[in-house]
Amino acid sequence: MATRKAVVDKTSLHKPVVMTDLKGQTLVTLRTLTEENPASLETYIKLGGYSALKRIVTEKTKATDIITEVKTSGLRGRGGAGFPTGLKWSFMPRYFDGVKYLVCNSDEGEPGTFKDRDIIRYNPHQLIEGMAIAAYTLGARVGYNYIHGEIWQDYEIFEAALHEAKAAGYLGENILGSNFNFDLYAVHGYGAYICGEETALIESIEGKKGQPRFKPPFPASYGVFGKPTNVNNTESYTSIPWILEHGGQAFADLGVPNSGGTKLFSVSGHVEKPGNYEVKMGTPFNELLELAGGVWKGRKLKAVIPGGPSTPVMPAEAIMAATMDYEGLSKARSSLGAGSMIVMDETTCMVKALHRLSYFFYEESCGQCTPCREGTGWVYRVIDRIVNGKGKMEDLDLLTDVSNNIAGRTICALGEAAATPVLSFIKHFRPEFEYYIQHGKSMVESQ
């Protein structure tokens, strides 16, 4: 793979761009990164972009054939749940008297997750094409890409790309001279982690506070404005054009059984070169760590959260032996999540790390379900007193108990997400918690 040329970055005012070396990466969703002007329509078309959409609308490919191809690809939801995309698409009602909607979830806000942002700012047209193909397949007339409010400059890049695509006939009425119509709009959040949950996101699109809906009914039957709606993650939609250009089997072959394709891994924390790395599913963790320049300052690896804090933390030995795919990480008793790897070196105090994470879930609980609203507060206050030297040994059992009483007792998955770090941190690093409680200070020297 070629190394990246200079990136023209409109968003760069005072900052360098997150520059990762493209060597060792397999670019599918970020394939425009090899080019000078990655976000432009011209660049995308030069690389074969919009050819799949063109072929489909011209040949009037059957929707069932497209769904079969997506099923063959082994593509699974890249937002964290890993649900097979082709199967999800088959849940949408084929015949419906009225407007069906397509939604893209670009509301990444789980700590350590920043992959969709790079798709939006470096390869927006592939996302647009993927959504247009999905809309054609599912009969959706209108689509929304819901973008995290904090990345405003990238939201503007995406809006510009939408206007560019519409002017070129890839969106709007009679797309590419066919009788297929699809309007796609950018909408934004404004600071609420919970809106990454698909039904909270739908509420937010409707102009309400982002509180998740009870499921069922699922969005496929009752989504935006009460109409059938398909929701996928940004990276999932962006994989679609490549799948239809090269065939589902070619995508599946990039990865390993049950984990087709490539995956964008967001690597943050204690590495030399933080950033996004797109590699084949099934890549061993140590290779990914090497791409990210290894643990920074020549220090030793202590632990990694492999898929965002809603996935269990893994001690160094466990993650070093793992491969990065759905089964590889579930065998290692964690989960791929959104591929958001938070790397922690030997100087990290696990008590303080959990303290920060527990505050996040407390702050971001939407308040709708009592176990989560009250439980996340309890968890935070107990860890807070440990950090302030007022912890008691029985607090560890209390934390476990409270967490177990949040998980599984809430409308959405934020409950489990909040419980997971508590349970996994205490499980793997219990002596560190006990030391902190006994001595009123961290076991880690640098703290």
Next chain:
Amino acid sequence: MLSPQAIEKIDYELTKYPADQRQAAVMSALRIVQTERGWLSKESITEIAQYLRMPEIAAMEVASFYNMYDLSPVGKYKITICTNISCMLRDSDEIVNHLKTKLGVGFNEVTPDGKFCLKEGECMGCCGGAPLMHVNNTEMHEFLTVEKVDAIIEELQ
């Protein structure tokens, strides 16, 4: 009264939704008015609700639910710094302490000259560039160092 410029922008947002779903534009309308006026007073929220023909309380619910809306004055420049785990691991505490000392304010306080307000933010989804901060909800500054923060503040002064 909403300015003609704000109405023009809100009307553009309304084109994204069905005609009978004006409330859907409230997220944008609140952002547009906040950007214009600096913060969202009760009166501002009422005006937005009336324009979108939705109950005031529903607009207030949205404004108070999402972190980036400001329901009290935040000075000319609102600096929101992320302190979540990826930023914490890259020493965001050092940047926070430096900003607090330099500006002489704590979190959620405005400098006496009304120029700066410091806020603690939750994950902004840019952790590869940690530590990082936002100015006025739009301008992202990544890979912060004490020197870089000084340069940014200098420029805003």
